[in-house]
Amino acid sequence: MTEHDRVPLAGVVGWPIAHSRSPRLHHHWLRRYGLAGDYVPLGVAPRDFEAAFRALPLLGFRGVNVTIPFKETVLKLATKVSDRASLIGAANTITFREDGTIYADNTDGYGFLENLRAGAPGWKASDGPALVFGAGGAARAIISALLSDGAPEIRLTNRTRARAEFLAEHFGAKVRVVDWIKAEAAMDGAATLVNATALGMTGHPPLPVSLRRAPKSMLVTDIVYTPLMTPLLEEARERRMRWVDGLGMLLHQGRPGFEAWYGVAPEVDEELRRAVLED
Structure with missing residues (x-):
């Protein structure tokens, strides 16, 4: 044997x-x-x-x-x-x-993209700028995947700005750092919004943003899947926006x-x- x-x-x-x-x-x-x-x-x-x-x-x-x-x-x-x-x-x-x-x-990036393709048929990273919350390991994989799939710009925001700046330097000119308190303004013209933080997860506070300035055509997704419907996704659903939960990223990866x-x-x-x- x-x-x-x-x-x-x-x-x-x-x-x-x-x-x-x-x-x-x-x-x-x-x-x-x-x-x-x-x-x-x-x-x-x-x-x-x-x-x-x-x-x-x-x-x-x-x-x-x-x-x-x-x-x-x-x-x-x-x-x-x-x-x-x-x-x-x-x-x-x-x-x-x-x-x-x-x-x-x-x-992880493969799982992220496959989840969005399955959950929002027709979606492409090349549809427009992406706004990404978070600068940890998941965000690194997601930024890499979005860029490889043709995203024209990544607007990256994180509570600790230095971590976001480190990733922007790592990935290059298409990644632009946005101040955490100015994240809602960065939704203007964005095609995709990604929560790559633990905010919204069971036991954590929700992501402290509103989608009131988001384009109706923007796709909203969350890597959190406990709960499956985070406050961010609930708001997207109430506003009749496209949204995809985070479970599929785990499954596809x-x-x-x-x-x-x-x-x-x-x-x-x-x-x-x-x-x-x-x-």
Whole structure:
């Protein structure tokens, strides 16, 4: 029996990890396609991460998703890094290849774009400027994806302006920093609004903006999916604007890893959404 004749294992590595919905996602796909295999949550303390990570291929793992706080650290342990992971400066999907190569990729931006394409048919990043709230890891992946899909301008705002300026310098002239208190004015002429912060998530205050100055044609999306309808999305719905919730980003970002580890390209549908949201 060779290493890749074993029942395929994958998982998600983070600290903490109990909150992750990725196991529900991958278990649903494994059942749907009748595949042997498992996907397990792996809570690893930061001091133990490198040793634990290097042991995974020996234990039969074909790959893992990586979440907070290891998305940047894992790049140093990979032997091959995708262009998008390199540009973003973080990885969330690792594949342990048969030749011993550790391949690091970032599928967050892919998941973001696929979610919008599915939830708002006809939407394109090239439709016009995008206003992005937040300057953390998710925002980096989203900005990279929007630019690669043809966004003519990114208007970036963050409570700590210095973090936004760092990203603007990293991504170049198409990213313009907007003061947090002037974010509503930056909606003028924007085609897409993205909340890439935790504001609006259960246990957090809402994003402190109104959509009263937003064009009716603007698409509003939120990476938060607990709750599924954040105050921002509720307002967009009340104003009869296009909106897309954040759950699909999680679902779609899991597809490339699942295909690499288990050999099947999975589908995202309403049945999957229900399975992942179940309490």
